Amino acid sequence: MISKEEVRHIAGLARIGMDDQEIEKLAVELSAVLDWIDQLKEVDVEGVEPTAHITGMENRLREDKAGNFEDKKMIVKLFPENKDGYGKVKSIL
Amino acid sequence: MIRELHEKLISGEITAVQLTEEYFANIAQKDEEVFAYLTLTKKSALEQAKKVDEKIASGEKIGIMEGIPGAIKDNICVKGTRTTAASKILDNYVAPYDATVIERLKESGAIFLGKTNMDEFAMGSSTEKSAYGPTRNPADPERVPGGSSGGSAAAVAADEAVWALGTDTGGSIRQPASFCGVVGLKPTYGRVSRYGAIAMASSLDQIGPITKTVEDAAIVLSVISGEDKFDSTSAQSPAKDYTNYLTGEAKGLRIGVGKDYLKDLGPEVKTSIEKVIETYKKLGAEVKEIELPYSKYALPVYYIIMPCEVSSNLARFDGIKYGMRAFDHKNTKLGFKPEDRTLIETYLDSRKYGFGEEVKKRIMLGTYALSSGYYDAYYLRAQKVRTLIKQDFERVFEDVDLILTPTAPSPAFKFGEKTTDPVQMYLEDIFTITANIAGVPAISVPAKDKVSVDGKELPIGFQLMAKWFDEENMLRAAHAYEISFRSDAENKIK
Numbered sequence: 001m002i003s004k005e006e007v008r009h010i011a012g013l014a015r016i017g018m019d020d021q022e023i024e025k026l027a028v029e030l031s032a033v034l035d036w037i038d039q040l041k042e043v044d045v046e047g048v049e050p051t052a053h054i055t056g057m058e059n060r061l062r063e064d065k066a067g068n069f070e071d072k073k074m075i076v077k078l079f080p081e082n083k084d085g086y087g088k089v090k091s092i093l
Numbered sequence: 094m095i096r097e098l099h100e101k102l103i104s105g106e107i108t109a110v111q112l113t114e115e116y117f118a119n120i121a122q123k124d125e126e127v128f129a130y131l132t133l134t135k136k137s138a139l140e141q142a143k144k145v146d147e148k149i150a151s152g153e154k155i156g157i158m159e160g161i162p163g164a165i166k167d168n169i170c171v172k173g174t175r176t177t178a179a180s181k182i183l184d185n186y187v188a189p190y191d192a193t194v195i196e197r198l199k200e201s202g203a204i205f206l207g208k209t210n211m212d213e214f215a216m217g218s219s220t221e222k223s224a225y226g227p228t229r230n231p232a233d234p235e236r237v238p239g240g241s242s243g244g245s246a247a248a249v250a251a252d253e254a255v256w257a258l259g260t261d262t263g264g265s266i267r268q269p270a271s272f273c274g275v276v277g278l279k280p281t282y283g284r285v286s287r288y289g290a291i292a293m294a295s296s297l298d299q300i301g302p303i304t305k306t307v308e309d310a311a312i313v314l315s316v317i318s319g320e321d322k323f324d325s326t327s328a329q330s331p332a333k334d335y336t337n338y339l340t341g342e343a344k345g346l347r348i349g350v351g352k353d354y355l356k357d358l359g360p361e362v363k364t365s366i367e368k369v370i371e372t373y374k375k376l377g378a379e380v381k382e383i384e385l386p387y388s389k390y391a392l393p394v395y396y397i398i399m400p401c402e403v404s405s406n407l408a409r410f411d412g413i414k415y416g417m418r419a420f421d422h423k424n425t426k427l428g429f430k431p432e433d434r435t436l437i438e439t440y441l442d443s444r445k446y447g448f449g450e451e452v453k454k455r456i457m458l459g460t461y462a463l464s465s466g467y468y469d470a471y472y473l474r475a476q477k478v479r480t481l482i483k484q485d486f487e488r489v490f491e492d493v494d495l496i497l498t499p500t501a502p503s504p505a506f507k508f509g510e511k512t513t514d515p516v517q518m519y520l521e522d523i524f525t526i527t528a529n530i531a532g533v534p535a536i537s538v539p540a541k542d543k544v545s546v547d548g549k550e551l552p553i554g555f556q557l558m559a560k561w562f563d564e565e566n567m568l569r570a571a572h573a574y575e576i577s578f579r580s581d582a583e584n585k586i587k
Contacts, residue, residue, distance in 0.1 A: 002461070014404060014460040015411070015437070016453055017445030030458060037393045037471070043478050050476035051483060053326070054282050054296065054532030055561055060325045071172075074189035078415035089413055090436035 109142035109160030129248035133207035159202030164254035167208040168291040179223040182447025192289020209244030218521040236505040239269030246273040264525025267537035271500035274552025282532035283328035286321030294402035307572040311335035338565040343573035344377030349493035391527040397475035404459030412443025500537040504551035
C-alpha cells in the first residue's frame, strides 16, 4: 500500500501537477498494481545476471561528429515560444 | 493482395491514382463509424500516385510496393505531417523528419493515406485510451478493435488501407490484428529500426506490418527491416526479401504448444486453436508439448520494465521543446498568462493537462519503481527474471522451431468491458507479452474458424513465435496455414 504522501512525492519527481482527487485515486490504483507485481518476489534470482540487451548486443561505437539537420526551421517552429530563430525557454535561476 | 494489385498496376488494369482514390472513397464511406484515421494526407498521396503512374506510362519498371496505399500509426514520424501519438500533449506536433521505416517506404514508392488512431502513446489494449476517441471494430462496431494499434488494424480490415504499420511493445500489433481478423507481425527486437517512432519502452518497442495476408506482411517487412545508423540497437543484419521463404510448406517444422497455454481459454477459442494445431499436423509439421515455466512472470516483469522506461522516455514532454504548453491549450482554461509561470509550474501544468490518465499512471508507476531505494526490488529484479524467461525460450528452441499460442484470451470485447479493472485489461497481453520480454519475433494469423459471440461471428488469431531473427520459418509456417484453405492453393504457392 502506498500512501497519499508518497504519491504526492512521486508526482513531484515525475513533474506532473495533480489535485487531491487524482492523488487519492492513484494511491489506490498504484497499490493494486504493486501488490500484483509483488508475485515476482517468489522467484529465486540468486546468481542470475540481469538482461541488459535482449539479443546480446554490446556497445556500438561511432564517430562523435555533428551532422547537418536539414530543416532546422521546422524544429524552431515547434517550440511553444521562439524568438529570432531560437527556442525560448523559461529562466532557470 | 499487394502482389495482385502490383500486377494490375503493371498491366494497366488500374492506375495508382485510381487505386488511391478508391481507398479514400472507402475511408469517406466507412471511417465516420470506424474512426481508424486521425489525419488524412490526401494531397500528398495523390501526388505520389501520379508519379507512379508517370513512371509506369514511361515504361519504367516499378517495385512491388510502388503505388500501394497504406496507413501509418500516429506514433511514427512522417515529415511535414501531424504526428500526435493520440495525445493532447502532441496535438499540434508536425514531425520535422521521417522515421527510418518511412524513409524506406518512401524509397519503395509506397503511398501514405494517413495516420491512424491508437491508445495514447501506445498505452492500452483497446484504443479506448486515445485522446481523440475510440476506433470501432469493423467486424462489430459495438466492440473494440484491440490496441494499441487499433486504428491500423481496423483500417486494413475495413479496406481503408492495403497495408499499415503498427508498433508493438507488449502485443500492440498482434492483439488488434487478432481482434480485427488481419495479420500482424512483431519483428525480432532490432530487426526494424525504431528511429522516428515515438518511444514508449525502448527495450521492448518494435515497428511491424499489419496486412490482409502473410505474403503482404513479408513484403512490407522486407522494405522496412535492416540495420540503421540512427538506431544503435538495430541489428547488424542485411535486409532480405522474406517472400523467398514462403514455400507453401510446413512439413518438418517442429511446433511447440504449451499445455498450460490452452487451459484457461473459453471453449470456442480453445476449439478454434485446436483446429489450427490439427491443420499443422495435416501439413506435416511435428507438434510437440513444451514448457515455459517462467512465462507466467512475463506480465508482472513487463509492468515493471515498461513503466520504468516510459517514465524516462516521456520526460521529454515538458511544454518547452515541442507540443502543448498548458496555457496555450484551449481546454485548460487556466486563469493566468504564460509569462507569469515559472519553469517548474510550466512542467507541472503541461504534463497535468497534456497527458491522459493511463499515461500518467504508468509514468507514476515507473517513477516510483526507479526512485531511490526501490531500484533493486523492482527494476533490477525484473531484469533478472527477464533473463530467466529468455533462458526458457533458449532451451525450448533447442527442440522446436516455433511456438504456437492463441494471440489473445478472447475475441474482441465490448467498449467499457475492461476499463474498470486495470489488471483485467493488462491480462489481454498475456500471450503476446513474452515475445517482447524475450525479444523474439511473433506473428498473429487469423484462425480459419471464427468464434460466435452473441450471434456475431468474430475473428480470432493464433500466434506463432520463432527464434531470434528467424522470421523466415515463422512466415513460412504462417503462410502455409493461410494458403492451405484456399481452393486454388497450388496456384498460390510460389
